[in-house]
Amino acid sequence: MTHQEEKNIPISKGSETVRKTRGPGMWRLAWQRFKRNKTGVFGLVLVLIVLFFAMVGPWISPYEPNDQSAMLEFRSKSPPTWKNLLGTDRMGYDVASRVIYGARTALFVGLGSMVVAAVFGILMGGLSGFTGGMADELLMRFTEFFLVIPVFVVILVMVRIFGIVVVGTVLERIPHLNLIAIIVILGVFGWPPIARIARAEFLRLKEMEFVEAARCLGAGTLNIIFRHILPNALPSLVVIIALGVGQSILLEAMISFLGFGDPKSVSWGQLLYFNYEHLKISPWASIAPGMAIFITVLGFNLLADGMTDAFNPRLKE
Amino acid sequence: MAHHNQQSQALLDVSGLKIHFFTGAGVVQAIDGVEFGLESGETLGLVGESGSGKTISSLALLKLVPRPGKILGGHIRFENDDLIDKSEAEMIRIRGKRIAMIFQNPAFSLNPIYTIGQQLGEIMMWHEKINRGEANDRVTEMLNLVGITDPASRLKQFPHELSGGMKQRVCIARALLCKPLLVLADEPTTNLDVTIQAQILELLSDLKTRFNMAMILVTHDLGVVANMADRITVMYAGRICETATAERIFNNPQHPYTRALLSTIPRVDKSYTNIQSKRLTVVPGRIPNLIHPPTGCRFHPRCVEANGECSRTQPELKTVEEGHVVSCLKR
Amino acid sequence: MTKDIIRVENLVKIFPVLRRGIFRTAQVAEIRAVNDISFSILRGETLGLVGESGCGKSTTARTMLFLTPSTSGSVYFEDTNILEQFRNARQKAKILEIRRHLQYVFQDPYLSLNPRWSIEETLNEPFRIHQHLPQSEWHNRMLELLELVGLEEYHAWRYPHEFSGGQRQRVGIARALAVDPQFLILDEPVSSLDVSVRATILNLLLELQEKLGLTYLYISHDLSSVRFISTRVAVMYLGRIVELSDVDSLFEHPLHHYTFALMSAIPVPDPSGKQVLSILEGEVPSVMNPPPGCHFHPRCSAALPECKTVRPQLEEKGEGRFVACINPR
Numbered sequence: 001m002t003h004q005e006e007k008n009i010p011i012s013k014g015s016e017t018v019r020k021t022r023g024p025g026m027w028r029l030a031w032q033r034f035k036r037n038k039t040g041v042f043g044l045v046l047v048l049i050v051l052f053f054a055m056v057g058p059w060i061s062p063y064e065p066n067d068q069s070a071m072l073e074f075r076s077k078s079p080p081t082w083k084n085l086l087g088t089d090r091m092g093y094d095v096a097s098r099v100i101y102g103a104r105t106a107l108f109v110g111l112g113s114m115v116v117a118a119v120f121g122i123l124m125g126g127l128s129g130f131t132g133g134m135a136d137e138l139l140m141r142f143t144e145f146f147l148v149i150p151v152f153v154v155i156l157v158m159v160r161i162f163g164i165v166v167v168g169t170v171l172e173r174i175p176h177l178n179l180i181a182i183i184v185i186l187g188v189f190g191w192p193p194i195a196r197i198a199r200a201e202f203l204r205l206k207e208m209e210f211v212e213a214a215r216c217l218g219a220g221t222l223n224i225i226f227r228h229i230l231p232n233a234l235p236s237l238v239v240i241i242a243l244g245v246g247q248s249i250l251l252e253a254m255i256s257f258l259g260f261g262d263p264k265s266v267s268w269g270q271l272l273y274f275n276y277e278h279l280k281i282s283p284w285a286s287i288a289p290g291m292a293i294f295i296t297v298l299g300f301n302l303l304a305d306g307m308t309d310a311f312n313p314r315l316k317e
Numbered sequence: 318m319a320h321h322n323q324q325s326q327a328l329l330d331v332s333g334l335k336i337h338f339f340t341g342a343g344v345v346q347a348i349d350g351v352e353f354g355l356e357s358g359e360t361l362g363l364v365g366e367s368g369s370g371k372t373i374s375s376l377a378l379l380k381l382v383p384r385p386g387k388i389l390g391g392h393i394r395f396e397n398d399d400l401i402d403k404s405e406a407e408m409i410r411i412r413g414k415r416i417a418m419i420f421q422n423p424a425f426s427l428n429p430i431y432t433i434g435q436q437l438g439e440i441m442m443w444h445e446k447i448n449r450g451e452a453n454d455r456v457t458e459m460l461n462l463v464g465i466t467d468p469a470s471r472l473k474q475f476p477h478e479l480s481g482g483m484k485q486r487v488c489i490a491r492a493l494l495c496k497p498l499l500v501l502a503d504e505p506t507t508n509l510d511v512t513i514q515a516q517i518l519e520l521l522s523d524l525k526t527r528f529n530m531a532m533i534l535v536t537h538d539l540g541v542v543a544n545m546a547d548r549i550t551v552m553y554a555g556r557i558c559e560t561a562t563a564e565r566i567f568n569n570p571q572h573p574y575t576r577a578l579l580s581t582i583p584r585v586d587k588s589y590t591n592i593q594s595k596r597l598t599v600v601p602g603r604i605p606n607l608i609h610p611p612t613g614c615r616f617h618p619r620c621v622e623a624n625g626e627c628s629r630t631q632p633e634l635k636t637v638e639e640g641h642v643v644s645c646l647k648r
Numbered sequence: 649m650t651k652d653i654i655r656v657e658n659l660v661k662i663f664p665v666l667r668r669g670i671f672r673t674a675q676v677a678e679i680r681a682v683n684d685i686s687f688s689i690l691r692g693e694t695l696g697l698v699g700e701s702g703c704g705k706s707t708t709a710r711t712m713l714f715l716t717p718s719t720s721g722s723v724y725f726e727d728t729n730i731l732e733q734f735r736n737a738r739q740k741a742k743i744l745e746i747r748r749h750l751q752y753v754f755q756d757p758y759l760s761l762n763p764r765w766s767i768e769e770t771l772n773e774p775f776r777i778h779q780h781l782p783q784s785e786w787h788n789r790m791l792e793l794l795e796l797v798g799l800e801e802y803h804a805w806r807y808p809h810e811f812s813g814g815q816r817q818r819v820g821i822a823r824a825l826a827v828d829p830q831f832l833i834l835d836e837p838v839s840s841l842d843v844s845v846r847a848t849i850l851n852l853l854l855e856l857q858e859k860l861g862l863t864y865l866y867i868s869h870d871l872s873s874v875r876f877i878s879t880r881v882a883v884m885y886l887g888r889i890v891e892l893s894d895v896d897s898l899f900e901h902p903l904h905h906y907t908f909a910l911m912s913a914i915p916v917p918d919p920s921g922k923q924v925l926s927i928l929e930g931e932v933p934s935v936m937n938p939p940p941g942c943h944f945h946p947r948c949s950a951a952l953p954e955c956k957t958v959r960p961q962l963e964e965k966g967e968g969r970f971v972a973c974i975n976p977r
Contacts, residue, residue, distance in 0.1 A: 027764075029809070036341070209760035212715055213823065217774050218747035231764050366842040480931050510700035510869065510932070515913035515925040537843055540872075540915030544923055563919035579917070581847040583876035586916050588896050590879075594858065597847035597876065603812055604842070 030235070030310040040306015046299025050292075054103040065101040065266045068092040077282040089271070089285035090278050099288050101266040106296055109183055109252040109267075110245035116187025118241055121194025126233075128195070129202025130225065140199070146192045152251070158185050159260045178262035182255060186248045197240045201233035208232075235311035239304050246300030253293050268293050327394075328498060328531050329355040329378070334391035336373055336382055343608035347373050347386065349555045349615075352634065357498060360525065360532045362546030362563070364539065364578075368604050369552040371535045375501045378533075379416055380408050396498070414444040417492035421504040423484035427476040433460075434472030437491050444495050455494065462527075463490040464520060482513040489520065496528055503535045518545060539582060543567060548640075551575045554605050554615040557634060561641035571643040573620045574600075614646065622647050652688035653831055653863050654712075659685050659721035661704070661711045665936065679935050681707040683887035684721070686962070689831070694857070694864040696878030696895065698871060698910075702935055703884040705867050709833045712865075713752055725749060725831070744778055751824035755836040757816030761808040767794075767819055768804040774826035793822040796859075798852060814845035818852065825856070831863045838873060850877055871914050875899055880968075883907050886935060886943040889962055892970040903971040906944045942973070950975050 034040050053060075062084075063069075068091060080087045086095040128139040162181045166172055174180070205211060211228050219228075255261050256269025263270075268289035275285040336348035348370045355361050365371040376382055378393055380400060393400040395416070403411070412418075420426040428436055434453060437460075441452035453472060460468035463486040476484060485505065492500055502521065506514040522545065525532055534545055542549055543563060550560040551572065558572040570576045580598040589595045602619035605611050611618050617627035632644040661682040664675045681704045689695045697705045711718040714734035722729045730746050733739060754760035761770055771790045775781055781789055791801055797818040808816055817837060824832055834853065838846040850873060856862060868874050874881060875895060882892040883904065891904040902908040912926035930947050933939055939946050945955040952975050960972040 209754040209756055210762045213752070213754060213760050213820070214762075214773065215715060216713060216747065216752045217823075217827065218744045218777050219773070223777070228762055232762070366844060482931050511871070511913045512700065512909060512928040513931065515915075515927055518915070519925060519927055538915070539843075539917040543917045543919040544915040544925065546919075567917065567919050578843065581844050582917065583847075583850070583872045584917070585872040585875050585899065585911075585914050586918070587875070588900075589876050590894075590896050595854065595876070596851045599847045599851060600844040603814070603845075 030307075034306055034310035037306045037309055039302050040309065043299050043302025043304075043306055046295050047303055050103050050107065050296045050299060053100050054107045057100045057104055061097040061100045063094040063097040065093070065097055067094065067097070077278065077285075079282070080284060086288045087282065087284040089275050089282060091274060093271075095271070095285050095288050098266055098271055099268065099292050102268040102271065102289060102292060103296075105179065105265050105267045106249045106252070106292075109179070109186065110249040110296075110300070112180075112183040113186035113190055113248040113252075114241050114244045116184055117190035117194055117244060118237070120188070121191035122198045122230075122237065124191065125195035125198025125200075126202050126225070126230070129199035130206055130229070132203075136199075139195075143192045143195050146189065151189045152254070155182075155185050155189060155251070156255065156258065156260050159255060176262060176265050179265045179267075182252060182262065186251055190244055190248060194237065194240055194244065197236050198233060201236050202229055205229045205232050235307070239307045239311065242300055242304035242307060246297040246304070249300070250293065250297050327354050328357040328359075328396065330392070330394040331374075331378070332392050332394075334374065334377060334393070335389045336370075336377060336386055337389055338386045340385055340608075345607045346610055347555050347607055348377070349610075351391075351552070351555070351557055353550045353557065353560055355499070355531050355533065357531050358525075358529045359548065360534060360546045362542030362549040363533055363535045363552065364537065364542055364549055365552035366537060366578075366604060368554065368607065370555040371552050372503055374552070375418075375503055375533055375535050378499075378501060379412050379418060380405075381412075410444075413440055413492075413497070414495045415497050416499045416501065417495070417497040419485075419488050419492045419500060419502040419505045421507055423481065423488045423508075424476070426488055427484060429476055432473050432475055433479075433487055437487070437494060438472075440491065440494055456490070459490045459494055460487070462524065463487070463493075464516075465490070481509060482516065485509060485513075485517055486520065489517070489524070493524060493528065493530075496530075498531060500525075500530050500532045501535070502532060504537070505534070506541065507536070507538070514541075521545070539579065540585075551578070554610060555607055556615055557642075557644060558616070559641070559643040559645075560634075561638075565638075565641050571637055571641070571648050572616075572645050573622050573647075574616045577619075577621075614644075651691060653691040653726060654689040654865075655724040656688065656708075656712065657686050657722045657724070659708065659711060659723065660719045661707050661716065662719045677936050680887050680938070681935065682711060682718075685884075685887075685889050687882055687889060687892060689863055689865060690879075691830075691863055692857075692861060693879040694866050694877055696874040696881040697865060697867045697884065698869065698874050698881060699884035700869065700910075700932055702886075702932060704887040704935075705884050706835055708884070709752070709835055709865060709867055713750055713833065715752070748778060748780070748827040749829050750831045750833070751827065751829040752833045753817075753820050753824050753835065753837050756840050757813050757820055758808075758840070760820050761816055763808055766805055766807055767799075770808075770819060770823055771804070771826055774823060778827055780827065789826070793826055796825065796856070797822045798848075812845070813841045814848060817841065817849050821849075821852065821856070825860070829862070831865070833865045833867070835867045836869070837866075839868065839870060846873065853877065871899075871910070883910065886932065886938050888943060888972065889970075890944065890972050892962065894968055897969060901977075903965060903969065903976040904944075904973050905948045905950055905977060908977055909947075950977070 077090050078084055078088045084094050084096065086099065088094055124139055124143065128136045159182055163178060166177060171177060206229060211224055214224055214228055252267065253269030256267045257272045259273050261267055261270050271289040272286055275282065279286050331354065332352040334348055334351040338345035338347050351370065351374055353361065363371045363375065373382060373386065377388060378400065382388055388401065391401065434456060437456045438449060438452040441447060441455050442449065456472065457468045460471055465471055465483065465486055479487065506517050509517060518541065534542060536542055546563050548560060549563050549566040551558040551566065551574065553574045558574045566575060567579065570579060577600040581600055583597060600619055605615060605618070613628045613630050614632050617623040620627065627646055630646060632646045634642045634644045636642050637648055659682055663679040663681055665677040665679060666673050667676045685708065697708065699705045707716065710716045712723050714731060718731055723731050725746065733742055733746055768790060771793060772786055775786045775789070790804060794801065794803060799815065799818055838849050841849060854877065857864060866874065866877055878895045880892065880894050881898045882889050883906065884890070885906050891898065891902065891907045898907065899911060902911055909926055909928040913928060915925060916923055928947055933946065941956045941958055942960050945951040948955065955974055958974065960974050962970045962972040965971050965976060
């Protein structure tokens with residue numbers, strides 16, 4: 001009669017019945033909690049709307065993004081009409097089409113730069129947290145250096161310098177070169193927060209008993225990092241990356257708004273840059289991209305918020 | 318020892334206490350009709366495993382049930398007042414002055430940014446309306462009583478400068494500052510080493526006699542209650558199993574859960590070496606989920622004596638002998 | 649005459665206390681968590697290792713399995729110096745071979761299982777690492793292990809958060825048994841469990857020991873469970889073993905004054921004529937700066953002048969009883 005504790009015991013009526021199926025894993029559980037979180041779901045819906053426009057943009061957009069024909073018909077700066085649902089701007093572009101195409105650019109920038117940042121950040125932070133000691137000191141001082149410099153000004157300078165340097169080289173033939181440069185630069189400057197989280201998670205998890213248990217069984221270092229530590233660090237990392245996507249989109253909008261953007265790609269910030277002087281005459285041309293930026297960034301922030309709650313249920317209860 | 322004669326006035330009388338926790342997963346029926354009483358100067362041991370509701374019951378006496386818990390009913394008569402009817406403002410005057418609490422983890426229950434003198438003096442100044450100088454004198458005196466050497470200089474120290482045992486002494490001093498009538502001690506020695514535990518237990522019994530305080534000692538350690546308590550209340554899944562004098566609980570337990578609990582612990586005073594294939598007695602099954610508690614007697618799914626009746630009828634507390642109440646249909 | 653399976657010789661573990669400067673890190677002090685201890689464990693027995701927090705009992709266990717590298721000293725498993733083998737990282741196969749014989753069961757079953765893995769994945773991990781079974785047999789072996797620790801087949805698909813503390817500890821034990829070890833270190837295996845669950849786990853451990861002929865090192869501060877499960881017991885104080893003896897002699901006639909104080913401080917669950925707990929004055933001194941000579945002398949009622957200067961060695965006093973005291977009881 002030794003292990004009677006949880007075995008062969010008739011579980012009384014009213015109590016939960018024994019379920020003999022596969023239980024939900026951590027991700028599925030997090031999703032179940034996420035579904036109950038209204039603001040998180042709202043954020044997800046916003047992000048999905050932006051994603052939808054980015055994917056099917058060319059098919060639903062009423063005009064080509066570079067179609068300035070309205071200018072020839074003297075319909076530039078036209079308020080919203082049936083022909084131009086969100087009006088046209090001072091250059092004769094259809095605002096609705098530009099906003100729809102802008103979604104692609106925004107997501108491209110946000111996700112692209114965060115892929116770069118995540119690779120750097122997880123590598124740096126993970127190494128720092130896992131090895132500790134001298135390497136940790138050096139890497140963290142390096143991270144702090146990136147956190148204290150006025151990133152935005154540096155980015156503007158770098159974008160401008162890059163734009164000048166490539167003139168007349170073969171590089172110029174790469175499509176959307178400037179945009180790619182912005183993405184890489186945003187990524188390179190966006191990794192420190194990710195590195196900090198990765199370091200904290202690696203530090204915490206490497207001391208956990210289940211990691212020690214794996215070491216007791218003779219598991220190697222790579223095995224421990226990739227099978228034990230990284231999967232458990234992912235929730236926190238995914239949250240900070242989702243926040244970073246919103247941040248990057250906002251930064252790109254600011255860069256374009258100041259006229260440092262890629263003139264060849266359609267971006268919401270650039271729309272604002274073209275039209276802010278005519279804010280009083282044709283406000284629709286500024287309001288629409290402004291709203292798009294707002295919705296997208298809000299969406300990613302709420303999504304990140306919802307994920308935090310879903311992954312750490314104790315914070316709320 | 319137990320004084321259960323009619324003349325002495327009960328200091329505390331809890332009856333029909335009902336507390337539910339409204340969580341996302343459902344309503345947890347944490348406390349369901351709990352009753353116990355206490356006379357002045359008496360020590361009651363509140364014993365149970367995790368989820369039995371012993372800590373929640375003691376917090377309820379101060380009306381400090383953590384959210385999302387809610388007191389739904391019952392009476393907490395303390396010195397002829399019913400605490401259930403008291404407003405938060407009135408409770409603030411009672412907490413720390415007439416009923417004080419000693420927590421399980423002394424490290425968390427002292428504020429790290431204030432010195433010992435500041436945080437203990439504060440309580441005196443608030444409850445007794447005295448100035449800082451007088452408060453400091455009283456605090457020094459109390460620190461001396463709880464066995465802290467050189468109390469005057471300790472006033473200027475921060476909690477992190479003290480060892481775990483010292484911190485618990487400070488917490489005890491803090492609880493006793495206003496000479497409360499009742500002290501609630503929630504697992505006061507669980508986080509301490511045995512030799513420090515012995516020091517703290519001795520200190521508590523000394524001070525109890527000196528101030529003629531009543532004490533509710535919440536613990537899962539049967540050794541600690543056996544040495545400290547006059548009477549013991551055993552709780553299981555939010556209900557009372559039985560209440561009796563310590564002697565009767567240990568020598569003549571009536572409730573099947575009490576019996577199971579007593580027989581399942583290894584004894585430090587017993588030799589196991591000459592027993593072939595030694596085993597401990599086990600309580601089958603597991604602690605129930607209180608969102609869907611078992612019907613009838615909450616212990617029936619794990620009880621060796623249970624029959625169909627036990628799964629239908631909720632047992633009432635009944636007196637089996639003077640001062641010994643049991644809630645079991647079989648008694 | 650039973651032969652020892654584990655022999656620890658002069659094991660020392662020093663943790664440096666560092667102060668970080670801007671340019672360099674200086675060592676300002678050291679903590680001798682394990683201070684030159686030797687003992688052996690006989691095949692098939694359970695050696696209890698007890699002591700108060702900070703006495704170095706867990707560090708001893710962790711250094712034995714190289715979870716923390718030792719400062720000096722050696723640990724022999726059947727005459728192989730395993731610490732030496734662990735240090736030589738190139739002998740991967742040899743290290744895995746040793747790991748198969750020696751396993752560890754952790755204190756907190758809530759922390760010792762990977763929360764993202766189902767029980768099946770957790771129990772397959774040892775097979776994947778050691779490859780001691782063909783993959784076709786993994787599933788059957790896993791079912792055997794589950795049954796051995798009193799769990800059922802459907803539990804394999806569950807995740808740790810769906811289990812109670814007792815069930816998780818069963819999984820932790822099953823994982824340790826997956827590589828067919830001969831020796832288990834049990835580091836406070838029941839401390840975080842409820843009273844009624846403790847008994848089931850202690851019973852399980854005894855049953856497994858009888859069935860599989862295991863040897864245990866049982867570490868705990870809970871002396872009643874130590875009394876129940878152990879064959880012999882070692883008492884540690886500030887990084888040293890002060891007494892090592894068979895369980896009954898140690899609990900009934902302790903020789904060292906510290907052991908005596910420890911034993912009489914345990915409240916016995918018996919209210920008849922309430923026990924007078926023996927009060928040991930003062931607290932455990934700082935490990936950073938322990939008293940010279942016998943570490944226990946400032947608190948000892950029978951301390952002699954030479955206790956302040958001479959470190960007592962663990963010596964045999966009577967049959968199978970070892971004590972480190974100049975003036976034993």
